[in-house]
Amino acid sequence: MLTLLRANSENPDFIHLVRFLDADLARNNGDQDSFYAQFNKLNKIKHVVVAYEDGQAVACGAIKEYEPGVMEVKRMYTAPESRGKGIAGKILSELENWAAELNYHKCILETGKTQVAAIHLYGKCGYKTIPNYGQYTGVENSVCFEKEI
Numbered sequence: 270m271l272t273l274l275r276a277n278s279e280n281p282d283f284i285h286l287v288r289f290l291d292a293d294l295a296r297n298n299g300d301q302d303s304f305y306a307q308f309n310k311l312n313k314i315k316h317v318v319v320a321y322e323d324g325q326a327v328a329c330g331a332i333k334e335y336e337p338g339v340m341e342v343k344r345m346y347t348a349p350e351s352r353g354k355g356i357a358g359k360i361l362s363e364l365e366n367w368a369a370e371l372n373y374h375k376c377i378l379e380t381g382k383t384q385v386a387a388i389h390l391y392g393k394c395g396y397k398t399i400p401n402y403g404q405y406t407g408v409e410n411s412v413c414f415e416k417e418i
Contacts (some may be wrong), residue, residue: 271320397416
């Protein structure tokens with residue numbers, strides 16, 4: 270059975286999952302990892318969702334304000350053994366619902382061009398490709414998305 274928990278970045282299960290995410294990203298990003306890592310800090314993220322499958326934390330995601338009315342999706346991760354079950358889509362939907370409850374009208378996000386599964390997920394969930402924003406402007410390895418919620 271899958272359950273979703275709303276929490277913040279102090280949740281121990283979120284911290285545990287993000288360690289695996291960071292290790293995956295370091296492998297994928299190679300020598301560009303330090304550039305991306307500076308934007309993935311956990312300090313005081315107020316809106317985190319952790320997915321539990323039969324009581325075990327298997328996936329997570331977060332949102333943080335990018336600008337008034339816009340939330341940025343961050344720290345999306347699903348443990349390898351739980352991939353392909355639709356869990357990431359459920360987390361993303363929960364994050365969007367939470368953002369809407371907080372009166373935000375749009376979610377944006379960045380992922381790497383090599384993150385094929387993530388790119389597929391975001392497209393399937395209604396996200397549209399946009400020009401790279403903020404710190405990702407001009408970064409060739411990044412692809413950015415947005416969705417009106």
